Amino acid sequence: ANPVIQQVYERQGAQYENIVVPVSDGKRTYQIPCNLKAAAESQSKEVVKSFEKAIILYTLDEAWKENLREMDELRHSVQNASYEQKDPLLIYKLESYNLFSKMVENMNKKSIAILMRGQIPMQEPSNVRQAQQTRSDYSRMRTQKDEYRKASADGQPAREEKRLEPVRVEQKIGRNDPCPCGSGKKYKNCHGKGL
Known part of the structure; x- marks a missing residue:
């Protein structure tokens, strides 16, 4: 990318202040804006810094x-x-800490994977354009996990997830079934009385 950036800076440096450098990880193409003069003078190190910053912010935002x-x-x-006679606050604290730790770990893995696979696709230098500052209004956007899951790429309704039941060794005893102790009473009147 450095020869292309040097060439653009020499030929059109007075015309453009910022440029957009496309960087692809094989799955997505990220448009990385950077200062043309700083990128040319630092031998494209400014582009790498901008790419790292953009990817880390992107993965942090998604995570x-x-x-x-x-x-x-x-x-x-x-x-x-x-x-279950457990303290909900204590369980919330423990589980939220585990979720946060998992989020940080996944974010690190994803950002490193993108950074390691990042490459600049080659294209013609005449395709240079001025970078524009864009701001998106995220205040109106809302995505809930359930809505996100139900929306699928091909437009078909998503399948409902099945709730996992715990694995039981023995069959569950119903309230009106005979008590397994052999007394002849219903379970709800014998050993299941306090439940």
Whole structure:
């Protein structure tokens, strides 16, 4: 990229202040804006810094949004812990710490994978354009995990997820079944009385 940036700087340096450098990781192409003069003088090190910064911010943003969705689900699921005679706040703290640790680990893996695979696709130098500052209004955008899961790429409704039940060694005893102790009473009137 350095010869192309040097060439653009020498020929059109007075015309452009910022340029957009496309960097691809094989899956996505990221448009990295950087200062043309700084990129030319630093032998494209400025482009690499801008790419690293953009990828880290991108992965952090994606990981944080996913973590917030998971924390919201955790908040709803922890409310059932009081039925199990457990402290919901303590469970929430432990699980949220585990979620955060997992988020940081996944974010690091994803950002390193993108940075290691990043390359500049070659194209003609006449395709140079001025970088524009773009701001997106994210205040109106909302994505909830359930809506995200239900939306699929081909437009077909997503399949409902099955709730996993715990594995039981023995068959569950119903309230009106005979008590397994052999007394002849219903389970709800014998050993299941306090439940």
